Amino acid sequence: MLYTGKGGVGKTTIAAATAVCAAERGRRTLVVSADAAHSLGDVFERRLGPDPIGIAPRIDASEVDPRAEMHNHWGRIRDYLVEMFHYQGIEDVVADELAQLPGTEEITTLLAVEKLAASGRYDLLIVDCAPTDSALRLVTLPEVAHRVFRLLLPTMQAITRIGTPVAQKIVSIPLPRSEVFRDAETLIYDKLTTLRKRITNSQTSVRIVVTPERMVIDEARRAYTQFALFEVPCDAVVMNRLLPDEAAHEHFFQHWGRLQVERCREVEEAFAPLPVLRAPLLADQVTGCERLAELGRHLFAQAEPGDVFCKSARVRFGRDETGYFAQVPLPNASEDDLDVVVVDDELIITAGARRRFLKLPRRIARRRVLSAKLDTERLTVHFGSAAHPGEDR
Numbered sequence: 001m002l003y004t005g006k007g008g009v010g011k012t013t014i015a016a017a018t019a020v021c022a023a024e025r026g027r028r029t030l031v032v033s034a035d036a037a038h039s040l041g042d043v044f045e046r047r048l049g050p051d052p053i054g055i056a057p058r059i060d061a062s063e064v065d066p067r068a069e070m071h072n073h074w075g076r077i078r079d080y081l082v083e084m085f086h087y088q089g090i091e092d093v094v095a096d097e098l099a100q101l102p103g104t105e106e107i108t109t110l111l112a113v114e115k116l117a118a119s120g121r122y123d124l125l126i127v128d129c130a131p132t133d134s135a136l137r138l139v140t141l142p143e144v145a146h147r148v149f150r151l152l153l154p155t156m157q158a159i160t161r162i163g164t165p166v167a168q169k170i171v172s173i174p175l176p177r178s179e180v181f182r183d184a185e186t187l188i189y190d191k192l193t194t195l196r197k198r199i200t201n202s203q204t205s206v207r208i209v210v211t212p213e214r215m216v217i218d219e220a221r222r223a224y225t226q227f228a229l230f231e232v233p234c235d236a237v238v239m240n241r242l243l244p245d246e247a248a249h250e251h252f253f254q255h256w257g258r259l260q261v262e263r264c265r266e267v268e269e270a271f272a273p274l275p276v277l278r279a280p281l282l283a284d285q286v287t288g289c290e291r292l293a294e295l296g297r298h299l300f301a302q303a304e305p306g307d308v309f310c311k312s313a314r315v316r317f318g319r320d321e322t323g324y325f326a327q328v329p330l331p332n333a334s335e336d337d338l339d340v341v342v343v344d345d346e347l348i349i350t351a352g353a354r355r356r357f358l359k360l361p362r363r364i365a366r367r368r369v370l371s372a373k374l375d376t377e378r379l380t381v382h383f384g385s386a387a388h389p390g391e392d393r
């Protein structure tokens with residue numbers, strides 16, 4: 001279970017409360033922080049590191065340190081990049097900086113979480129993720145990186161296959177040695193594929209934490225659309241810091257109380273069919289197992305913390321009376337932020353700041369787009385005849 005949401009809404013607190021509740025109800029639980037700005041240790045009032053430590057019966061906690069693991073996964077690939085940048089006359093510090101491929105930290109973090117998930121020591125793994133935008137990058141990167149590498153690797157390999165010393169004279173950059181390719185291939189074909197499988201697997205799910213505030217809800221709605229675009233399943237929204245009834249009736253808070261009722265209704269509608277789990281604003285900040293357990297009881301009064309509450313829609317290709325179509329889940333998307341094109345055998349969808357390249361099945365590829373229709377839940381693209389005569393097989 002991955003928890004995300006805007007900064008400061010209570011992700012870490014809710015993730016820890018979920019873990020405490022699950023452990024109380026008998027499940028072996030690990031809660032791990034994947035947010036570089038770790039605060040899970042503060043919530044448990046314990047010092048945490050990359051190796052899980054016991055917090056209470058059936059509950060362990062840890063904080064991922066991607067920098068410490070970076071070398072295992074990226075060592076030779078990074079060394080090669082530094083070498084290449086040096087060769088171009090770029091000075092040391094800058095070459096080092098440039099070789100920090102964007103996204104490597106996120107992938108390394110996910111690999112560390114995957115290792116814990118695959119260890120079999122836990123029934124449930126709760127991940128306290130970074131704020132929405134980084135979390136989106138985190139879960140969509142395995143697919144994005146897989147594509148980029150797949151395009152890049154054959155070209156590099158073709159150049160190198162000429163025989164490195166000869167090629168070296170033709171191409172004026174240092175060429176990677178075969179170990180670099182081996183590392184890159186393991187990364188792409190084994191590791192990224194495993195991660196992608198784990199993220200879209202039916203037991204994995206994202207929960208978006210919100211508070212009854214306009215900006216928080218707007219960001220959550222956009223995130224929900226983008227998770228759906230990448231088929232990252234979401235199964236619940238957590239509405240945190242709700243004013244308790246007795247406070248909402250106080251004169252000073254009456255307006256807040258009314259707004260809160262409206263916003264809860266809005267969240268229920270915008271995220272339907274996801275259930276909305278509710279947590280009240282407690283009288284003091286929430287640290288230590290006892291207070292976390294109290295919050296957990298509110299959240300999961302009618303549910304089990306480790307259950308997946310809702311199944312997310314997937315991309316679907318099919319045929320109806322008008323012809324072939326593709327259906328992409330895009331709840332809450334707005335037409336203004338959406339762009340759809342087909343290039344060769346790929347359907348390219350851009351929603352806000354994210355773009356997904358969907359490989360079309362053979363029978364649909366290279367057909368003209370007849371129409372693209374957006375409703376509240378999904379985008380439906382209809383395809384016509386083949387773009388080039390003779391290719392309509």
Ligand SMILES: Nc1ncnc2c1ncn2[C@@H]1O[C@H](COP(=O)(O)OP(=O)(O)O)[C@@H](O)[C@H]1O
Binds near residue numbers: 014279284285295
């Ligand atoms: N339901 C709640 N009642 C009272 N305080 C809360 C509640 N949820 C979160 N807090 C407090 O709000 C602050 C931010 O929470 P935190 O979980 O660190 O947010 P995030 O991880 O989203 O940045 C913390 O001081 C936390 O104790």
Ligand SMILES: [Mg+2]
Binds near residue numbers: 012039128
């Ligand atoms: Mg946090």
